[in-house]
Amino acid sequence: MLKLVGRPLAALVPTLLVVTFSVFLLVELAPGDAGYALAGENPSPEAVEAIRRELRLDEPLLQRYLEWVWHALQGDLGRSYLSNQPVSELLVQRLPVTLSLGVVSLVLAVVAGFALGIAAASRPGRLVDRVVTAVSSVMLAIPSFWLALVLVLIFAVSRTIFPTLGYAELSQGAGDWLYHLTLPAVALAMNPAATVALQLKSALIAEEGSDYLMAARAKGLTASSLLFKHALKNAAVPVVAVLGFRIAALLGGTVIIETIFVLPGLGLLAQQTAINQDVPVILGIVTVTTLFVMIVNIIVDASYGLINPKLRGAR
Amino acid sequence: MSLLSVRDLSVSFRGPGGWVPVTDRVSFDVEAGTTVGLVGESGSGKTVTALSAMGLTRAQGARVTGQVLFDGEDLSTLSQRELSTRRGATISMIFQQAIRTLDPAFTVGEQIAESVRRHEKVPRKEAWRRAVAMLDRVHIPRAAERAKEYPHTFSGGMSQRAMIAMALACSPKLVFADEPTTALDVTVQARILDLLREIQRDTGIAVVFISHDLGVIAELAQQVVVMYAGQVVERASVEELFLHPRHPYTAGLLNAIPAVGRGRRLVSIPGNVPAPGSMPTGCRFHPRCPHEVPGRCDVGPLDLEDDVRCLRSGELTLLGIPTPTGVPS
Numbered sequence: 316m317l318k319l320v321g322r323p324l325a326a327l328v329p330t331l332l333v334v335t336f337s338v339f340l341l342v343e344l345a346p347g348d349a350g351y352a353l354a355g356e357n358p359s360p361e362a363v364e365a366i367r368r369e370l371r372l373d374e375p376l377l378q379r380y381l382e383w384v385w386h387a388l389q390g391d392l393g394r395s396y397l398s399n400q401p402v403s404e405l406l407v408q409r410l411p412v413t414l415s416l417g418v419v420s421l422v423l424a425v426v427a428g429f430a431l432g433i434a435a436a437s438r439p440g441r442l443v444d445r446v447v448t449a450v451s452s453v454m455l456a457i458p459s460f461w462l463a464l465v466l467v468l469i470f471a472v473s474r475t476i477f478p479t480l481g482y483a484e485l486s487q488g489a490g491d492w493l494y495h496l497t498l499p500a501v502a503l504a505m506n507p508a509a510t511v512a513l514q515l516k517s518a519l520i521a522e523e524g525s526d527y528l529m530a531a532r533a534k535g536l537t538a539s540s541l542l543f544k545h546a547l548k549n550a551a552v553p554v555v556a557v558l559g560f561r562i563a564a565l566l567g568g569t570v571i572i573e574t575i576f577v578l579p580g581l582g583l584l585a586q587q588t589a590i591n592q593d594v595p596v597i598l599g600i601v602t603v604t605t606l607f608v609m610i611v612n613i614i615v616d617a618s619y620g621l622i623n624p625k626l627r628g629a630r
Numbered sequence: 631m632s633l634l635s636v637r638d639l640s641v642s643f644r645g646p647g648g649w650v651p652v653t654d655r656v657s658f659d660v661e662a663g664t665t666v667g668l669v670g671e672s673g674s675g676k677t678v679t680a681l682s683a684m685g686l687t688r689a690q691g692a693r694v695t696g697q698v699l700f701d702g703e704d705l706s707t708l709s710q711r712e713l714s715t716r717r718g719a720t721i722s723m724i725f726q727q728a729i730r731t732l733d734p735a736f737t738v739g740e741q742i743a744e745s746v747r748r749h750e751k752v753p754r755k756e757a758w759r760r761a762v763a764m765l766d767r768v769h770i771p772r773a774a775e776r777a778k779e780y781p782h783t784f785s786g787g788m789s790q791r792a793m794i795a796m797a798l799a800c801s802p803k804l805v806f807a808d809e810p811t812t813a814l815d816v817t818v819q820a821r822i823l824d825l826l827r828e829i830q831r832d833t834g835i836a837v838v839f840i841s842h843d844l845g846v847i848a849e850l851a852q853q854v855v856v857m858y859a860g861q862v863v864e865r866a867s868v869e870e871l872f873l874h875p876r877h878p879y880t881a882g883l884l885n886a887i888p889a890v891g892r893g894r895r896l897v898s899i900p901g902n903v904p905a906p907g908s909m910p911t912g913c914r915f916h917p918r919c920p921h922e923v924p925g926r927c928d929v930g931p932l933d934l935e936d937d938v939r940c941l942r943s944g945e946l947t948l949l950g951i952p953t954p955t956g957v958p959s
Contacts, residue, residue, distance in 0.1 A: 525730070526725060526727055526730040526731045527730060527731050527732060527733040527734070528733075529681075529686065529725070529731070530723075530725055530731035530732070530793070530796075531733060531741075532686060532689060532714075532717070533684060533686060533717055533718065533722065533723040533725075533797075534717060534718035534722065534744075534745040534748070534796060534797065534799075535714045535715065535716070535717040535718035535719060535745065535748050535749060536714065536718075536744070536748060537711070537714050538710070545733050545735070545736075548733075548735040548736075549733070549734065549735050622735065623734075623735065624734070624735065624737075624780040624782070625734065625780070625782050
C-alpha cells in the first residue's frame with residue numbers, strides 16, 4: 316500500500332515544477348502583459364514601462380520563475396497584480412465554490428451513471444439497454460456549455476424554478492447551497508455520467524459470462540447478490556479508472572460552467588485572470604488544481620488496490 | 631428410490647437460426663452415497679447435463695425439458711428462487727477451472743462463508759469458523775491464514791481444494807464434479823481424487839463425476855453413463871463396461887486409455903464429435919464407427935434399448951480391457 320501511494324507522491328514535485336513553468340512560459344509568449352492590462356485605456360508607453368518595472372517584468376524570465384518557486388516553497392504565492400490581494404487569500408475564498416460544484420456533480424455522475432449502467436446490463440439487448448445506450452451516446456456528444464445554456468433557458472428564464480446565477484455558501488444552509496448548484500452540477504455531470512454508464516454496462520456484461528458467477532450461482536446465491544455483490548465489484552475496476560480521468564476533465568469544465576452561471580469559484584477566477592495576465596494568480600490556480608488532480612489520481616490508484624486485490628501485493 | 635433420477639433431460643440453446651438441441655433425452659439414476667461416472671469426449675453434453683440438472687442452464691435462457699427428481703422433488707418444476715435454496719445446500723457442483731471459478735475480488739474464506747450464510751442462519755463469526763474448518767478439511771495447510779487470502783495467491787491444486795470446500799460447505803447430498811482434475815498436473819490430480827474419495831467415505835455424499843477419461847472414472851465410479859453427441863449411448867457398472875463394452879464408442883474410449891505395460895497400441899477414435907444442430911441421421915456415431923453398416927446404421931431414429939444405443943450390439947463382440955489395477959471393487 317505504501318508503494319502504491321509513495322511513488323505518485325514522489326512524482327508530485329517534478330510534475331508541479333513542469334506544469335507551473337510551462338504556464339509561466341505560455342503567459343510570457345502571449346501578446347501583451349500585465350503592464351498593458353493595468354495601465355488603462357490609451358496608456359503612454361512610459362506609463363506601461365513604469366508599471367512593468369514596478370512589477371519587475373523587465374527582469375529575466377528564469378530569474379522571476381525561480382523567485383516565484385522560492386517564495387511558493389515558503390508558502391507565499393505572491394499578490395495579485397490587479398487587486399493586490401494575496402493570492403493564497405483569493406484561493407481560499409474561491410476554492411470552496413469549485414469544490415462544492417465538483418463534489419455535487421461527481422456524486423450526481425456516479426449515482427446516475429451506476430443506475431443507468433446497472434439497468435442496461437440487467438437486460439442486455441432489450442429496450443432498457445438500447446435506451447440507455449442511445450441516451451448516453453447523445454449525452455457524450457453534447458458539450459456541457461450548450462446543456463448549461465439550455466438548462467438556463469428552460470429552468471431559469473422561461474420559468475424561474477432554479478436561479479441562473481450566484482452561489483450560496485454551505486454555512487448558510489445546505490438547501491440553498493444545493494439549490495444554487497443544481498443546474499451547473501447537472502450540466503457538468505452529464506458527460507461523466509454517460510461515460511460511467513457505458514463503461515459499467517460493458518464491464519458488467521463482460522463479467523456476466525464468467526465462470527466465477529456460474530460457480531456463485533451454483534452455490535445458491537440469488538440473482539441480486541450475483542449482480543450487486545460479485546459482478547459489480549469486479550466491474551468497478553475499469554469504471555473507477557475512467558472516473559479518475561473524468562475528475563480532471565470535470566475541473567476543466569468548471570471554467571466554462573462557472574462563467575455561465577457566474578459562480579465565484581476558481582474557474583471564473585482563472586478565466587478573468589488569464590485575460591488580464593495576472594501571473595501570480597494564474598500560477599496559484601494552476602498549482603492548486605494540479606495538486607488536486609494529482610491527489611485525486613493517487614486516491615484512485617489506491618482504491619484499485621481496495622477493489623482489485625491482485626494489485627495490492629503485485630507492485 | 632434413487633437420490634437423483636434424471637429423466638429425458640433435453641436442453642436447447644438459442645442459436646442464430648433458432649433453437650439448437652444440445653442434449654437429447656438424457657436419463658440416468660444416482661443412488662445415495664455412490665459415484666456415477668459421466669463420460670464422453672468434449673462436446674458430448676456432459677457439462678450441459680450437469681448444469682441443467684441444477685437448473686443453471688435455464689438461468690441462462692436455455693430451453694430444458696424432462697424431469698430431474700432429486701431428494702423427493704422435481705427440480706425441473708422449481709423456480710430459480712426456489713432452486714437457489716437447494717443449490718449449494720443439498721445439491722452442489724465443482725467446476726473444471728477452479729482458478730476461474732473463485733471470485734478474484736473476495737477472499738477464499740469469504741466465499742466459503744458466504745455459502746454457509748446463504749443456507750444456514752448462522753452468525754458471521756460462526757460462518758467464518760466453518761469456512762476455515764472446511765479449508766482444513768480439504769487439507770489446505772495453515773487454513774486460518776489462507777482463508778484470509780485472495781484466490782490469485784492459490785495454486786491450481788489449492789484452488790481446486792478451496793472450490794471443493796466451497797461446494798461441500800453445507801454438506802450437500804450430491805455433488806457434480808465436472809472434470810475437477812483435468813486442468814491439473816498428474817500428481818496433483820491423484821491427490822484431488824484421493825481427497826474426493828476420502829470425503830465420500832466420511833460423509834456418504836453421492837458424486838456424479840464428469841470426465842472424458844475412462845481411466846479416472848474407473849478409479850472412482852461404480853456406475854458409468856457414456857454420452858456421445860448429446861445422447862446416452864451406454865449405461866453399465868464399471869466392471870461390466872470395461873470387460874464387456876456393448877457400444878462401439880465405449881470400446882473406442884477404452885482403447886484410448888493409456889496404461890503402462892499393457893503391450894497394446896493406443897487407438898484414437900477417428901473424426902470428431904458432430905456439432906449440435908448438425909447431427910447425423912440414425913446412429914449419431916455411425917460416421918466414426920468401425921462396425922457401421924450402410925443403409926442400416928444411418929437411417930431412422932435410434933433409441934436406448936436395454937441400456938445401449940446400438941442396433942448391432944447384439945451381434946458384435948467388442949473387446950474390453952480388465953479394469954485398471956487399484957480399483958476398489
